[in-house]
Amino acid sequence: MAHTVLTLQQYKQQAHKIVAVTAWDYLLAQILDQAGVDLILVGDSLGMVALGYETTLPVTLTEMIHHAKAVRRGVKHAFLVCDLPFLSYQVNPELALHNAGQILKETGVQAVKLEGGYPTLLPTVQRLVQAGIPVMGHVGLLPQAVHRLGGYRQQGKTTEAAAEVFHQAFALQEAGIFALLLEHIPGELARDITQKLTIPTIGIGAGTDCDGQILVTADLLGLTAQPPPFAPPYANLRQQITQAVADYSQTVRGQA
Numbered sequence: 429m430a431h432t433v434l435t436l437q438q439y440k441q442q443a444h445k446i447v448a449v450t451a452w453d454y455l456l457a458q459i460l461d462q463a464g465v466d467l468i469l470v471g472d473s474l475g476m477v478a479l480g481y482e483t484t485l486p487v488t489l490t491e492m493i494h495h496a497k498a499v500r501r502g503v504k505h506a507f508l509v510c511d512l513p514f515l516s517y518q519v520n521p522e523l524a525l526h527n528a529g530q531i532l533k534e535t536g537v538q539a540v541k542l543e544g545g546y547p548t549l550l551p552t553v554q555r556l557v558q559a560g561i562p563v564m565g566h567v568g569l570l571p572q573a574v575h576r577l578g579g580y581r582q583q584g585k586t587t588e589a590a591a592e593v594f595h596q597a598f599a600l601q602e603a604g605i606f607a608l609l610l611e612h613i614p615g616e617l618a619r620d621i622t623q624k625l626t627i628p629t630i631g632i633g634a635g636t637d638c639d640g641q642i643l644v645t646a647d648l649l650g651l652t653a654q655p656p657p658f659a660p661p662y663a664n665l666r667q668q669i670t671q672a673v674a675d676y677s678q679t680v681r682g683q684a
């Protein structure tokens with residue numbers, strides 16, 4: 429059975445953890461879906477892992493749509509979400525609805541995710557939800573705000589900063605998001621938010637007490653040259669690929 433927003437809500441109620449990963453192409457998406465993950469995010473981190481940009485800021489709506497269409501063809505069961513890229517939703521709610529709607533129409537993903545919330549983005553979240561588009565929230569470390577934050581540092585460390593993340597989480601739930609991504613915040617803060625919200629939380633670098641976990645697939649597989657400190661590799665594909673190509677090269681050159 430294909431997953432829906434309801435599956436994710438039930439998982440929270442049943443204390444059944446949500447397994448989420450990112451994808452950017454057909455091949456990996458098909459493998460991830462067949463491996464049985466619950467949620468696949470076409471994350472704008474694809475700008476860094478698949479396109480070689482230094483940050484996620486240059487990623488365009490056209491690029492996200494291109495990758496999301498490829499991912500969609502590989503996914504049959506997982507709930508499929510696409511990140512709204514930088515500047516596709518911050519200008520005003522109407523432009524955000526136009527862009528999010530274009531993503532849903534052209535790619536077949538089921539939901540979109542956007543970074544941040546209170547105060548300016550709440551009307552935007554409401555606008556999308558009213559139009560029938562499920563929206564996932566994202567608080568804590570916001571990679572699209574890397575220049576304002578001064579790096580990819582952990583957020584919510586002081587009492588005031590923690591209260592601010594908490595406030596954002598509640599305001600977004602109130603605005604109608606169906607799930608919330610918590611990135612790079614202390615585990616206790618993520619646990620408190622998870623206990624107090626009725627919608628599921630999905631953590632990355634946010635401890636073990638969220639309703640689910642997400643990792644960038646390149647980090648999970650050990651493909652990334654310099655993964656974030658909170659992303660443990662579950663395979664060593666970078667090294668295995670290097671070895672496979674070395675073996676192949678030796679075979680070919682041996683045929684001289």
Ligand SMILES: Nc1nc(=O)c2c([nH]1)NC[C@@H]1CN(c3ccc(C(=O)N[C@@H](CCC(=O)O)C(=O)O)cc3)CN21
Pocket residue numbers: 473476477484571578579580581582612644646647652655656657659
């Ligand atoms: N491959 C990949 N994995 C990710 O999880 C990811 C991306 N790319 N791109 C978008 C953002 C960027 N992320 C990152 C990147 C680096 C750190 C990191 O190195 N943090 C250090 C401090 C960095 C600093 O001070 O600037 C840390 O100790 O928290 C954390 C999250 C998470 N996201």
Ligand SMILES: CC(C)C(=O)C(=O)O
Pocket residue numbers: 450469470471472473474511609611632642643644
């Ligand atoms: C936090 C992560 C999962 C994300 O938004 C991305 O991969 O773009």
Ligand SMILES: [Mg+2]
Pocket residue numbers: 471472473511571
């Ligand atoms: Mg993202």
